Structures are given as C-alpha cells and as structure tokens.
Amino acid sequence: MLFQETLNKENTMAEAQTAANSVPRISLQGFAGASSSDASRQAFIDQLWQALAEFGFVVISDHGISASTFTKAYALSQQLFGLPLAQKQGFEQGNGQRGYIAFGKETAKGSNHPDLKEYWHIGPELNTAGAVYVDYPANVWPDAQMPAFKPFFLALHQQLTEVALTLLEALALAMELPNDYFANMIHRGNSVQRLIHYPPLGQTDPGESVRAAAHADINLMTLLIGATDSGLELLDKNGRWLAVENQANDLVVDTGDMMALLTNNALPATVHRVVNPTNTTEPRYSIPFFVHPRNEVVLKPLAQFASQGEARQPISAGDYLAQRLRENGF
Numbered sequence: 001m002l003f004q005e006t007l008n009k010e011n012t013m014a015e016a017q018t019a020a021n022s023v024p025r026i027s028l029q030g031f032a033g034a035s036s037s038d039a040s041r042q043a044f045i046d047q048l049w050q051a052l053a054e055f056g057f058v059v060i061s062d063h064g065i066s067a068s069t070f071t072k073a074y075a076l077s078q079q080l081f082g083l084p085l086a087q088k089q090g091f092e093q094g095n096g097q098r099g100y101i102a103f104g105k106e107t108a109k110g111s112n113h114p115d116l117k118e119y120w121h122i123g124p125e126l127n128t129a130g131a132v133y134v135d136y137p138a139n140v141w142p143d144a145q146m147p148a149f150k151p152f153f154l155a156l157h158q159q160l161t162e163v164a165l166t167l168l169e170a171l172a173l174a175m176e177l178p179n180d181y182f183a184n185m186i187h188r189g190n191s192v193q194r195l196i197h198y199p200p201l202g203q204t205d206p207g208e209s210v211r212a213a214a215h216a217d218i219n220l221m222t223l224l225i226g227a228t229d230s231g232l233e234l235l236d237k238n239g240r241w242l243a244v245e246n247q248a249n250d251l252v253v254d255t256g257d258m259m260a261l262l263t264n265n266a267l268p269a270t271v272h273r274v275v276n277p278t279n280t281t282e283p284r285y286s287i288p289f290f291v292h293p294r295n296e297v298v299l300k301p302l303a304q305f306a307s308q309g310e311a312r313q314p315i316s317a318g319d320y321l322a323q324r325l326r327e328n329g330f
C-alpha cells in the first residue's frame with residue numbers, strides 16, 4: 001500500500017486505536033517468520049506504520065531473541081549496578097556516551113530536575129579494517145569484576161541490530177524506499193545499549209524528580225527490552241499520558257527525533273517518561289537500545305514528506321547527537 005493511502009486509512013484506524021487506548025502489539029513473525037507470506041508481510045508493514053504514526057510506539061513480540069537472553073541481560077545489569085560506587089565511578093567517561101553515568105547526572109532537555117537513575121552505555125566495537133571506519137568513543141568494560149559482561153553485551157548488540165534492521169526494512173517498504181535504505185544509514189552506526197537502574201525511591205523526598213523526565217529519544221528508533229516493572233508512559237496525540245504495557249520478553253519500540261526529522265513528523269518522536277511508583281522499596285531496571293546512523297550521515301527530510309508542514313534543516317547524525325547531549329547536561 002502506498003504510504004499516502006496508508007495515511008488516509010490510518011486516520012480511521014487511529015481513531016479505533018485511540019479509543020482502545022493502548023499501543024498495538026504485533027508479531028514480527030508476520031514479516032520475518034519462516035511461514036510469512038506476501039500478505040502477512042504487507043499486513044505487518046501496515047500495522048507497524050499505523051502504530052508508529054499514531055503513537056510513536058509499537059510493541060513487538062516473537063522477535064527471535066530468547067527469553068533466557070533477556071533474563072541474563074537483567075541479571076548482569078543488576079550485578080553491574082551492585083558493584084561498589086567507587087568502582088562504578090572508575091568507569092565514568094564524562095561524555096555521556098560510554099561507560100558509567102552516575103545517579104543525578106542526566107537532566108532531560110527542558111527539565112530542571114535530574115532523573116532518578118544511574119546507567120551504563122555500550123557502543124559498537126568496530127574493527128579498523130572495514131571500508132567505512134568511524135572513530136567512536138571507546139567502550140569501557142568491567143572485565144576484572146565481570147568477565148562475562150563484555151562478550152554477552154557485544155553479542156546482544158548484534159542481535160538487537162538484526163531486529164532493528166528487520167523493522168527498518170519494513171519501514172523502508174512502507175515509505176517506498178529501497179529495502180536497505182535505513183540499513184545503509186546504520187551500517188557501522190553509533191547504536192548504543194543503555195543499561196538503566198532506577199534505585200528504590202527509599203525515604204528521601206525526590207522533590208520534582210521522576211525516574212525519567214518527559215523526553216523524546218534522539219535517535220532513529222529505540223528497541224526497549226521490556227522493563228522489570230511498569231512506569232513507562234507516552235504522551236498521546238490528545239495530550240494524555242498513556243501507560244505503555246508489554247508482555248514478558250516483548251520489545252517496546254519507539255521512533256526517535258532523527259526519524260521524525262526524516263519523515264517530517266509522519267513518524268513522530270513521541271514524548272515519554274517513567275513515573276515514580278508508590279512502592280518505595282523496589283528498584284526498576286530497563287535496557288533500551290538506541291539505533292543510530294553513522295555520524296557523517298546527513299539527515300534531511302525525505303522528498304515524499306516534503307508537503308507535510310515545515311521541514312527541518314539538514315544536519316549530520318553526529319552533530320545532532322552532540323547537540324542533544326549538550327542539552328541533556330553533557
């Protein structure tokens with residue numbers, strides 16, 4: 001289906017979905033499964049497009065990453081944040097891009113109150129022999145304390161990239177672009193896994209701070225490994241906060257600001273947040289994977305979306321990331 005037709009159809013679909021008031025959950029098997037057909041692939045493309053256009057979010061099931069992989073990711077994340085603070089501080093890089101980022105450091109763009117989280121970023125490990133070499137900040141690894149950490153998360157980086165490539169292929173087809181349009185953008189890209197620990201709220205008054213203040217993601221697309229607890233909410237098109245629900249082992253996917261720029265907001269970067277729970281003794285862990293293009297890729301609105309509203313100025317992915325990191329306090 002042409003994306004314009006999809007847009008028209010989507011208006012009616014969107015009303016139905018808004019009334020149902022939940023983010024659609026769709027199986028990746030329809031697109032990439034062994035028994036997927038042309039019809040099931042097209043149905044997946046349409047549902048993916050409609051969910052992202054309406055909510056900026058979609059829940060993906062049957063993506064092929066095993067439940068035991070997710071369990072292990074959270075076990076390692078818990079072990080990492082359980083290290084003594086002095087050891088974690090030894091992994092601080094100060095650039096907001098790699099290694100440990102301490103509690104109280106990140107303040108969402110437009111907020112004056114730091115998020116109630118500590119986190120850790122893992123970027124790609126690229127060998128210098130590739131045709132396209134990009135020099136990203138180096139990863140740091142807790143090898144001495146946790147020898148299993150590096151091999152596990154490098155493998156997960158690859159698995160998440162594979163799922164992202166499949167979803168981006170479906171989106172390219174929805175936009176009538178070549179299948180590999182976004183794949184070319186993210187080849188040797190700066191995609192980042194973020195392990196997040198939101199500690200128990202405890203007895204201290206958080207003031208105006210929340211676990212994650214309202215923000216839109218910077219990147220093309222985010223794949224979030226279903227968190228250990230609820231709290232994630234998106235701001236819908238009616239200006240209402242809507243809880244994002246997922247089942248165990250789903251991926252919660254959202255489009256970021258770079259995709260909004262490319263599509264002139266046809267796929268929006270939806271504002272979302274993580275609210276504080278009433279329970280003050282439970283931590284929350286989550287693991288988003290932020291899919292980024294290579295730094296030198298110039299992001300400019302695609303021709304087919306030119307007529308929709310005011311187009312943004314072209315900017316390279318690297319410059320855009322640097323600008324947004326500065327706005328977040330780095």
Ligand SMILES: O=C(O)CCC(=O)C(=O)O
Nearest residue numbers: 196212227232274286288
């Ligand atoms: O923890 C979550 O569920 C969401 C985190 C998030 O939105 C982010 O880190 O950008």
Ligand SMILES: [Fe+2]
Nearest residue numbers: 215216217272
């Ligand atoms: Fe986010």
